[in-house]
Structure formats: C-alpha cells, structure tokens
Amino acid sequence: MASFQHCFFLHHNYPSSTHLRMFVSPKPSFCCRLSSSSSSSSATTLTTSVDDALERSASDRNAIRLGLPSKGRLGSETLDLLKDCQLSVMQVNPRQYVADIPQIPNLEVWFQRSNDIVRKLLSGDLDLGIVGLDTLSEYGQGKADLIIVHDALDYGDCRLSIAIPRYGIFETINSLNELAQMPQWTAEKPLRIATGFSHLGPKFMKENGFKHVTFSTADGALEAAPAMGIADAIIDLVSSGTTLRENNLKEIEGGIFLESEAVLVASKKSLIERKGVLDTTREILERLEAHLRAVGQFTVTANMRGSSAEEVAERVLSQPSLSGLQGPTVSPVFCKKGGKVTADYYAIVICIPKNELYKSVRQLRDIGGSGVLISPLTYIFDEETPRWQNLLVKLGL
C-alpha cells in the first residue's frame, strides 16, 4: 500500500467493527468512506453525484449548500415542509447523503445530523441549514456568524426544561426558586444535574443564580439518572411530557429554559460573500413564509345577491370573521335577463382562518351568501416579508 504523508482525519469515534475503505475516484481527486458492511459489493455504491459533489467540496465550490437533518424527529417533517413549498428534495436513495431541489438549480442538499449542520455552518462547509432552535443554541453558542432566517417553521416543537423527582426531598418543591433555596446544596454536596446540553445547562443554571451545581452527561435516557442515584435533576427536551411522567419526574415553575421549534439558519459570511446565497435564501424564505401563512387559511368563494359591489362589501365587512386578509374581493356575476345583461349577483372571495370555518360559513349564510366553495391555499405572498427586511438589517445591507 502506498504511504500517505499528507492526509488527515476529521473524526475518529467510529466503532471498532467499522472497516476503513478507500475509494479512488476515476477523476484526479479521491475520497474515502467508512463502511460497517463487510461485503465488498457495497464498494460500488459510491455514485457519480456523491463523487461529483465531493469534488466540488473544495473551497472554490460554486454550489450553494443546504444542510437538512438526515433522520430522527425533524427528518421527514423537513422534507414534507419543503415539498409543500414546491421545493421537493430529490434523493436517489435514503443512504445517499447528497440530493437536489430541482426548482433551485445551484443548490445542493446535504443530509447531516443536526449538531453537524450547525458545526458545518460555522466551518463554512454549509451555507444554510434547518435544525431545532435547541441544537442551534447548544452548538452555535450564540456565534454572530449564525443568523436565524426563519424562526418558526411550525414543527419540532419542544422545550428545554429542568425536571426533578416527584418524591423524596423534592416532593414539595414546585419552582426553580424553591429548588435554588434548598439548603441541601453546598460546595461539598452540590445539586447534581444530568444533561446532554453541556453548554446551555450550565449557562442557564448560572443565570438563575445556582452556585453549587455539578453536571454529568449521557447520550440518552436521561430520565433514568435520578432513580439510578446518578443525578438529582435533569435538563432535557420535553414535548408531550410522557417520558418525565413515566419516570416519576416533574417540571417546575420557571424551569423552562428554551422553547424550541425548527428554524432556517444561515451563515452570515456565506450570505455576504458567496455568490447567489442571498438570492437563494430569499427564495426559500419567501416560499416558506407564503406557505406557512397559507397553511392556516382557506379560500372561500360565495355568491350573494346585492344592488352594488360596495353594498355587498359592506354586508361582508359587517361580519367579524369575514374581513379576510385585506377585505373581500367582490365581482359582479353577469347574466342575461329579457335580452339585457344585468348583475343581480356578486361573487365574493375571502380568506378565512381554518379554525373559524364553520362560524364563517354561518355568517356568510346570515348575510345572504349561497353556493359557498371552500378551497385550500398553497401560498399567500405579501408585498415584502418582515423576516426578509430583518435579515437585510442583520447583514447591514
């Protein structure tokens, strides 16, 4: 085997059963990949697109890179959201980590674990990413180069909370203040907290005035730590609260440190320096905003008898649920009567919130509406989105 004098490894914590394989590209560059399979046939799975993309990964890459969660809770919902925005991700097979969004030609999608998305945004290997706010806060640690472009993608909702046992010395403790006041915590016997959030955990406890605290970490099943005697409390993500309940733990007042959902984040450096990143970000942002605004709304069309468009509009606007986004569109419906074209009816079009559908239909009927048609909405584009304006301000543009 040839000796390699100029090579380095980025990561080394692979299981010992993993075989290191080297794949030599037919082109002058080469790449190597780690595989846990012992079958030599898997060596053929390096496809042209991965190969091409790796070649483009040099610092002079032209493509814009978007990192998406490769699996887990955020994986499929991220793909669903993009699909709903007509930005379907085309992935040849689920084990291939690079993909395309045909609507945005110069964009590469890279599937990565969420924490790696944040790391790679910071290192300049990704330009944009979608991750949970919790992961961004933990691994981004407030770095100025990370800019949140869309802060509410409406999925992946959870909260980062401290939880304590329901039993023993904690039975009567119901708030963070009470926990802090407990005389038990001293320099010799500090409050022991298990958490996977080794940056945010200590930060929040310090901010809340806890002086005697120690932290331990684990990769999962943190809720077991108090019952195992390893910790007094945990700081972990909670959504339904079932895992806490099933492990006899409780949240306490003042103990939610962060409310999280999926966010679109960008590297400030890329936005400013890399050609096309700002335009692509704008397109993705506008589609996301327009779609998310539309998700909660229906379009309603109905016919209404009236003497003029203004008179019909006044009747519609007199009903609180029917004012729409800006007001109703009212247009005459022409018909021929005795050889004359007249407009006794008007068609009205409004948007209504989905959760007010039935109330709105009843209000429409009350003011003489008939033939009510309800259709889903794909996008609602506004003149200019406040998030785009905010982004320009953050970039100093």
Ligand SMILES: Nc1ncnc2c1ncn2[C@@H]1O[C@H](COP(=O)(O)OP(=O)(O)OP(=O)(O)O)[C@@H](O)[C@H]1O
């Ligand atoms: N109940 C929950 N527990 C954990 N994460 C949740 C929960 N609800 C929503 N989320 C969101 O999902 C993200 C975690 O997803 P998941 O646990 O599937 O993968 P991950 O831990 O980020 O990645 P990996 O499993 O590859 O380490 C969190 O960062 C958070 O934003």
Ligand SMILES: O=P(O)(O)OC[C@H]1O[C@H](OP(=O)(O)OP(=O)(O)O)[C@H](O)[C@@H]1O
């Ligand atoms: O409030 P709930 O809906 O019960 O969700 C919270 C649990 O989900 C996550 O764990 P995950 O399922 O990812 O397993 P893990 O503990 O092995 O990380 C999180 O770490 C909590 O344990």
